[in-house]
Amino acid sequence: MTRPSRTTTYTLVALGLVAVVVAELHLGLPDPDLSIKNHHIQHAFFILGGGLWGLALAGSLMPAGGAEPRRSRSAWLVLAIIAPLAAMFLMWPSTYEYLEAHPFVHALDHGVFIVLSGLTTFAGYQFARSIGWVVGAALTVMAWAAAFGFGVTPGPNPLLTASATTPAAASATAASATAAPTAAAVDGATVYQNCAACHQPQGTGLPGAFPPLAGHVPQLLAAQGGRDYVVHVLLYGLQGPITVDGKTYNGTMPSWAHLSDAELAAVIDYVSTSWGDAFPSGQRPYTADDFQEARATELTPQEVHGLREALKLP
Numbered sequence: 001m002t003r004p005s006r007t008t009t010y011t012l013v014a015l016g017l018v019a020v021v022v023a024e025l026h027l028g029l030p031d032p033d034l035s036i037k038n039h040h041i042q043h044a045f046f047i048l049g050g051g052l053w054g055l056a057l058a059g060s061l062m063p064a065g066g067a068e069p070r071r072s073r074s075a076w077l078v079l080a081i082i083a084p085l086a087a088m089f090l091m092w093p094s095t096y097e098y099l100e101a102h103p104f105v106h107a108l109d110h111g112v113f114i115v116l117s118g119l120t121t122f123a124g125y126q127f128a129r130s131i132g133w134v135v136g137a138a139l140t141v142m143a144w145a146a147a148f149g150f151g152v153t154p155g156p157n158p159l160l161t162a163s164a165t166t167p168a169a170a171s172a173t174a175a176s177a178t179a180a181p182t183a184a185a186v187d188g189a190t191v192y193q194n195c196a197a198c199h200q201p202q203g204t205g206l207p208g209a210f211p212p213l214a215g216h217v218p219q220l221l222a223a224q225g226g227r228d229y230v231v232h233v234l235l236y237g238l239q240g241p242i243t244v245d246g247k248t249y250n251g252t253m254p255s256w257a258h259l260s261d262a263e264l265a266a267v268i269d270y271v272s273t274s275w276g277d278a279f280p281s282g283q284r285p286y287t288a289d290d291f292q293e294a295r296a297t298e299l300t301p302q303e304v305h306g307l308r309e310a311l312k313l314p
């Protein structure tokens with residue numbers, strides 16, 4: 001076994017760079033803000049990039065004309081097992097909400113992925129060249145599998161949308177899929193679990209970080225254009241400075257477009273009528289149709305912010 005040629009090393013470095021740039025700028029990847037699944041795909045590319053860099057480094061450190069690393073160096077094998085396990089632990093779904101609410105820690109987490117996957121392949125390679133490739137590939141495959149396994153956020157359910165729009169479709173689908181929930185069966189409180197990490201279980205928000213929903217959503221609904229604005233916030237997110245009850249917020253509200261229209265209607269109805277709040281007099285609850293219509297004109301979170309400014313919402 002000889003040291004890999006310079007060309008091989010440079011090629012690995014370049015390929016690693018491509019993978020990290022693809023992940024960082026999500027080139028050709030679906031927007032990672034959109035769903036946990038897409039986010040895990042982004043992780044897979046970070047891991048691939050770090051892994052290739054680890055291989056390049058290990059290869060270039062081999063003594064020229066050197067032999068296969070001695071197998072007695074079993075400590076490297078321990079590291080080659082621990083490092084990928086640590087990376088998998090960082091992708092545990094229960095950490096997702098915390099990371100979503102702490103963008104800096106989240107960015108750091110992505111850097112740690114690169115380092116850990118580099119360490120995985122580097123350590124494996126120090127033990128035996130083939131082991132570096134095997135553990136690196138295994139980690140990348142695991143990250144990819146995470147996206148399609150436990151990392152999947154529920155997509156729009158056509159049964160829900162159909163049963164919410166036409167009664168005929170509702171009875172047709174009810175007959176064929178007894179177990180499928182209908183629009184009326186969507187529980188707003190359950191959907192609200194998506195929001196509680198940031199806006200808090202009682203809708204109080206966190207001063208300076210997440211605006212309150214309790215007491216505040218009815219203010220939005222009562223203002224002119226507020227009802228539609230709320231639909232747009234949920235579908236497309238919100239980014240830009242806002243002031244609520246005299247406190248400033250300048251965070252990012254993620255888009256919830258991956259939830260079904262019925263789920264979105266249920267959660268906003270829940271938010272509008274919980275914690276002692278009620279719809280402003282004369283306003284009906286939201287229905288799936290309200291969201292279905294608003295999906296036609298896609299906005300960016302910044303454009304939603306522009307809408308809020310233009311309407312001078314409270």
Ligand code: HEC
Nearest residue numbers: 100101194195198210233238239240242249250251252253
């Ligand atoms: C990751 C944290 C996070 C989650 C989860 C989240 N939000 Fe938000 N939300 C925010 C932030 C931050 C803002 C303010 C954005 C800004 O400063 O521009 C916001 C703003 C809003 C607003 C607009 C308030 C206003 O005055 O314009 C509404 C309505 C809202 N969220 C509802 C929800 C609902 C309903 C859910 C669950 C489906 C949810 N949010 C989930 C962070 C979050």
